Amino acid sequence: MIEGLKVVAFDADDTLWENEPLFRDAERKVADILSEYGNFEYISDELYKVEFKNMEDYGFGAKAYTLSMIENAVNLSGGKLTGEQVKLILESGRTILHNPATPLPGVTETLGKLQADGRYRLVLLTKGDLLDQEHKIDRSGLGKYFSHIEIVSNKSQKEYGILCDKLGIRLDELMMVGNSFKSDIEPVLKLDGWGVFIPFHVLWKLEHTEEYDHHRLFKVERFNEILDILL
Secondary structure, three states, X not given: OOOOOOEEEEOOEOOOEOOHHHHHHHHHHHHXXXXXXXXXXXXXHHHHHHHHHHHHHHOXXXXXXXXXXXXXXXXXXXXXXXXXHHHHHHHHHHHHHOOOOOEOOOHHHHHHHHHHHOOOEEEEEXXXXXXXXXXHHHHHOOHHHOOEEEEEOOOOHHHHHHHHHHHOOOHHHEEEEEOOHXXXXXXXXXXXXXXXXXXXXXXXXXXXXXXXOOOOEEEOOOHHHHHHHHO
């Protein structure tokens, strides 16, 4: 139990349900489609460059990713991409949008226990495409555990500050739980909040950053270990 803590916020993708592996599967399928233009490593590296360039315009999510995959394919093919290849790339991107959002092990039980305990206000803070994230939250069946759900285009200190203002709490009364040190943990620590870092076995290249220890940071391997920290 942490004295003064009022709100526990949770990331969604790859914290509550699996997400990034679907992007990697789509990437491999598209690399197969474009195999005449290079191997998987080359196509993946070029895609990363396109994604990074497009971030300011497209933001995050499956739709932005699909647009970047098509642009990368056009670039690699020298404009020779066929209509059939575009169709296959679109279908690969669409599979990501059909993510079943099945809760990861221990998620449902842990959220249920925290909600029943009533000690903290539980909120969901996720970034990405609004419609896609709404659909995943609905499919997961986890929305009922959160008193507030926020879908944002990015997660920086600014967004966490706005969240605390909306909830009427101080920044040091917030704990963020997530799998990305860059988006979920570091911004909150810099604002004197608390973090629970749950690494996932797959991490998007743009989320890589240096990790470090902090007196307000907990690192766990399993989601239900949060209960040992909070109760």
